[in-house]
Amino acid sequence: MTTATRHPVELRYATASDVESTSDASRVLLALEGSRGTVGVRGRLKDPALFRDALTAAFGILSSDLRYRGKDRTAYLAYLMSKGKRASAQIWEAQKAFLDNALDGEEKQDEVLDPVLTVDPDSVSLEVFSRDESAYARLSFDNSLFEGREAAHGSTFLDVPANLATRMDRLRTYLPVSLEAHVALPAKATREPRKVEVPHAWLRGFLQVQSAATLPANSCVLAPIDLYNLLFALRTRKAKKAPRALRFELVPGAPPRLVLEPWELVLECHGGTYTGTAPAVVRTFGRQRLVALARLLPHAKSVRLQLMGPGLPVFWVIDMGAATLTLGLTGWTESGWSSAAAFDVLMPRAVPDGLAEKLRGKLRADGPLPFDTLVAAAGGASKEHVRAALQLECLRGRILFDVAKGQYRPRELMATPVDESVIRFGSEREARAHRLLGDGGPGAGEVKLTKVHDIVGEGTRIHGEVVDREAVRSFFPSFTLDLEGRVKDASCGCPHFRRSGMREGPCEHQLALRLAYARRRTEEEALRKTPEGRKLIRAETRSYVRRDAESGQEMVYRVSLDGQVVAVEWGPRTGEARHQRLWFDTDTEARTAYFTRLEKLSAEGYIDAASALV
Structure with missing residues (x-):
């Protein structure tokens, strides 16, 4: 990973976070990064057990990594050498050197920022992101947890040593416990600054969760x-x-x-x-x-x-x-x-000039606010423009959406705003895929879905044609989406796929086809809910299921429209089904009866089974 794909950050801590215990009281000392100004909180905890368990759970999410890792075979090679097998010392040393280099590079690539601690007038919160980039957590403590709370508002980073979770586990909650989170703690030695180069992919995922x-x-x-x-x-x-x-x-x-x-x-x-x-x-x-x-x-x-x-x-x-x-x-x-x-x-689309800064100033002045209040304060801007402006500020790291309370909060993730153009795409191939779809400026291509084949019990086979005007040729990617949304049996005629297949990830043509398929599904589902969209449907089959609360058995309805015929099949999933075919004089009457039957099933608590396969 090159330095161009990383965001350099220098962290300065006066000391390390720790837990101090005596015979009559305990103190939790949290060291905060000092370059962001005066930020901190102190007070006695009314419920030490709640504080301990919640903070330990957040630290567990921070250190979690569920990615598959290959096994180290050096011990096995050493065993073969001891038995006189065909494993020379040169092979052993070469593999050890390879693993050392691989692990060293992996540690650098996996480097992430420390947790973000934010002190607000009504709460103090901690944000963490797991090492495998698949889990984000925000832990918030209300002011009611503290007695004699003193605070300096702002956001900064929190030092989390490897042994802090273990020391928190041993916290004696039957004794008085106090929290002290400061930029500089007294009577402690100053530590050397630590430089961290955060991958843009990690930063992009962190900010996109906020927007999502x-x-x-x-x-x-x-x-x-x-x-x-x-x-x-x-x-x-x-x-x-x-x-x-x-x-x-x-x-x-x-x-x-x-x-x-x-x-x-x-x-x-x-x-x-x-x-x-x-x-x-x-x-x-x-x-x-x-x-x-x-x-x-x-x-x-x-x-x-x-x-x-x-x-x-x-x-x-x-x-x-x-x-x-x-x-x-x-x-x-x-x-x-x-x-x-x-x-x-x-990703935000068109945002009026100055609207994002205006909304951020409103949040900084009045604290956390719901969306409707921000719309009223936007000076006549539409809801779409206000939502786009707030999403843009979320991507820049200046605003946080509090899912628990449904409010927007000011929160500066970095000392300087994040350039959203740098983190918009996760890789060069993804940027090229958006360019092929017309999202990335000049040089746009054309993406067509040529065939979509639903395979019962397996997934969906998707074929397409991608016109790449930069390459002055067309490519024909295809892949299968299984029932878990994973991709298998992928193919493409581009040089990237011919060289490495799927070992280095999907090519830009497969990514563009995947995006085009997702967008078409969204458009079709939205269109079929309108009278104009329903007029275009001449043949369709939908399955609806409902589970009996007492027996747990599923009742399945399968309704089909084919021109002037509506066919209905219903019965328990594991039993014998009943059938009915209805003929109508016109396509319009059949279509009306078809959608009336579907709406009646939904009103009776039946669930569209197609959504279960997404």
Whole structure:
């Protein structure tokens, strides 16, 4: 990774964070970075156990890394040498040198910023990002947790030594505990500055999670016992085959259901009924990352989920009274593909001059504010322009969207604003893919979807044609999206794919085709909800499912439109189905009857099964 893809940051700490304990009291000393001015907070903790467990859980998310790592075989080679096998000392030394270089480069590439601590008039919060770039967490402590609170408002970085989580675990909560977070602590030696080169890919992911939090979402509430049941099921089972999704079944007026795949284990929830207007199924992946929430179970009062949709983050908001943890989980193994398909829509488009600065000044003057208040203060600007301006400030690191409270907050992530043009694309290939779609300035190409083939039980096979005007030729990429949204059986005729296949990631033509497919699906779903769009549909098949609360058995309805014929097939998933065919005089009558039947199924609590495959 070249220096051009990194953001240099110099961190200056006067001392290291520590936990001091005596026979009659304890102090948690948090060292803050000193180049951002006077920032800090101090006070006695009213609930030390809550503070300890919440902070330890956040540190666990910070250090988590679930990426696959190859095994070190040097010990095995040494064993072969001791047995006189064909493993020479030269081979052993060469492999050791290779692994040392690889690990050294990996540590530099994985270098991330320290956690960001922000002191606001109403709270103090800590933001962390996991080492595998797949989990973001924001831990917020209300002023009600402190007694005799003194604070200097602002944002800076927090020093987290490797042993701090262990020392926090040993904190004796039956004794008085106080918190002191300062830029410079007295009677301590000054440490040497530490220079960190943060990859733009990490910074881009951090800021995009903030922007994703502003999108519309399906929201549901779980009880703490529901989270316990989920974590218990994950701890006592191990999936040996795909799919490994956590599926949410949301029916208006009914409690949410959690379904663990591939066992189809149904967990009934007890946190209240789903208040959405339409049934929905949302499949999420990377469920093992939820294990970090186990530490919070004794303090949790409620759990709220923000389900953004396919390819977008899922936010878990754990309400613990005086503390709140917001955990944002992005895509799983194919994170590069999901980001290319989903985060593109988060980038701001046209923003009126001066609007972003005006809104940021309003937030700095009046504190956290909801979106409607900011629209009223925008001086006549439309909601679309206000939302685009706020997203732009989120990408620059100047504004934070508080998912737990639904408010925007001022927060300076870096000492200088982040240049959004530098972090807009994750790689050169992704930038070229957007150029082919017409998003990246001159030299735009043309992307066509030539064939989309749904394969029952496997996924969707997508073929396309990409006209690359810079290369003065056309390419014909194709790939299969499986039921988990992962890409397999990819092909393309470009030099990049012919040279390395998928070992170095997808080529720009495959990325452009993936983006074009995602955009077309979004447009089609929006169009079919309008009278004009429905007139274009002459043949279509939809499946709807509903699970019986007592027996757990699924009832399936399959409704098809084919010209003047509407065919209906219904029955239990594992039983014998019944059939019905209805003929109409005109296509219009058949289409009206078809959509009337679908709306009736939705009103009765049936869920569109197509959304479960996203």
